[in-house]
Amino acid sequence: AALIDLVGEIRFPRDFIFGSATAAYQIEGAMALDGKGESIWDRFTRRPGVIVDGSNGDLACDHYHLYPRDIALMKEMGLRAYRFSLSWPRLLPQGSGRLNQKGAAFYDRLIDSLLAEGIEPFVTLYHWDLPQALQEKGGWYNRDTCMRFADYAAQAAALFGDRVTKWTTLNEPWTFCWFGHALGEDAPGLADGVKGGVAASHHALLAHGLAVPMIRAEARGAEVGITLDLNVTEPATDREEDIAAAARFDGAQNRWYLEAIFRGVYPEDMLDLYGERYLPRIEAEDLKAISAPIDFLGINNYRRSVIKAGVDLPPLNFERVSPPGSDYTPLGWEIWPQAIEDILIEVNDKYKPASIYITENGMATTQETPDERGRIEDFGRADYYAGYIAKVASAIEKGVPVKGYFAWTLMDNFEWALGYTAPFGLVHVDFETQERRLKLSGEIFGRIAREAPGR
Numbered sequence: 001a002a003l004i005d006l007v008g009e010i011r012f013p014r015d016f017i018f019g020s021a022t023a024a025y026q027i028e029g030a031m032a033l034d035g036k037g038e039s040i041w042d043r044f045t046r047r048p049g050v051i052v053d054g055s056n057g058d059l060a061c062d063h064y065h066l067y068p069r070d071i072a073l074m075k076e077m078g079l080r081a082y083r084f085s086l087s088w089p090r091l092l093p094q095g096s097g098r099l100n101q102k103g104a105a106f107y108d109r110l111i112d113s114l115l116a117e118g119i120e121p122f123v124t125l126y127h128w129d130l131p132q133a134l135q136e137k138g139g140w141y142n143r144d145t146c147m148r149f150a151d152y153a154a155q156a157a158a159l160f161g162d163r164v165t166k167w168t169t170l171n172e173p174w175t176f177c178w179f180g181h182a183l184g185e186d187a188p189g190l191a192d193g194v195k196g197g198v199a200a201s202h203h204a205l206l207a208h209g210l211a212v213p214m215i216r217a218e219a220r221g222a223e224v225g226i227t228l229d230l231n232v233t234e235p236a237t238d239r240e241e242d243i244a245a246a247a248r249f250d251g252a253q254n255r256w257y258l259e260a261i262f263r264g265v266y267p268e269d270m271l272d273l274y275g276e277r278y279l280p281r282i283e284a285e286d287l288k289a290i291s292a293p294i295d296f297l298g299i300n301n302y303r304r305s306v307i308k309a310g311v312d313l314p315p316l317n318f319e320r321v322s323p324p325g326s327d328y329t330p331l332g333w334e335i336w337p338q339a340i341e342d343i344l345i346e347v348n349d350k351y352k353p354a355s356i357y358i359t360e361n362g363m364a365t366t367q368e369t370p371d372e373r374g375r376i377e378d379f380g381r382a383d384y385y386a387g388y389i390a391k392v393a394s395a396i397e398k399g400v401p402v403k404g405y406f407a408w409t410l411m412d413n414f415e416w417a418l419g420y421t422a423p424f425g426l427v428h429v430d431f432e433t434q435e436r437r438l439k440l441s442g443e444i445f446g447r448i449a450r451e452a453p454g455r
């Protein structure tokens, strides 16, 4: 419990925002209700063997119906903001064309209820649930998907821009492009190696770039950003081949996106490494669009990457290493609070974003059950939050313009290919009864959220 003892000492600027984050497919349920179209996750989860417990998000947390309960829990913790995503196929069942009014009405209710409780909505347009109709036309391999995304962004901004000012285009392009198109572990389940990862990444970035001006045009005063999953990357040893492998991994996960967005170029070393064999068609004006100025950068961070030379994903040829002596979550993710301060400082030094939000940070456990007093005493998770949040405070003291922090995640939910086996919530969900219960970590996080700003 050593880190929890820190809680009373953590300080943040008075206007710092603490919130929690979720994603539509992971919590909403209502899979085919009120005119929602099919998404690639609805389709992928039906493939035998791809989700460890054979589950899916058909019902998930039934947030579509229980959102008032969930907002009450945020209120109880004293959270000032809520980061959630819109389901593209709930609004546009075919990916473009006709708007589903009932889908729009759900987000109207959600946004209005949040505002009534003084909780600021941070909207993400794409958290991985591409309309299946667009996948049929090539999905993120098809440049047309970029234009469809920009149109969807414009429609969403027109619908909700009178009440929502914080807009994020994409959540973690690296994760959905590589896990979904190179490795086949996430939807749409394509295992096309580096060629797939890079092609999807270019089109995802172009979609982001085309959407930025559309959102600004439709939502007056909108602040627009993108969320990247960034990890400081360290070579496992000082052997030259490990240093080179770490640079390639850093290039694929971090620099590919950061350089394109903030400098309008792809990194030379990665263009050389990929070459014609792995690169998609990149038009002259694409990087100009991709580097449209943004108001904030969202960073999701859970761990650091320690990398050595290996055989994964040629020509990246790397292997992830788990340094001995560290603590790990049940997912095998290293618990290393310094990682979040290091990535904040590195990104700020190199790219000087106008402002930064930590849009996700948190940890998985194995499945939890209430004790005889009905409590979930998840000391490990509470410790994780205290340790990481203290390092965010330290980055701010060193001049990094971090404006807010969102815990991943509000409540236990559908953790993609891990189904319901890897809960990350501040709130426990009993998936038999849909009962919610604040965990110890939720109490501790609430205390930080209420007391640390302005201390």
Ligand code: PNW
Pocket (backbone or CB within 6 Å): 023, 026, 171, 172, 175, 229, 300, 302, 360, 408, 415, 416, 424
């Ligand atoms: C994020 N990695 O995904 C997503 O944005 C969330 O939807 C997800 O539930 C959460 O983190 C927890 O997994 C990630 O391998 C997936 O480092 C994989 C990694 C990181 C983030």
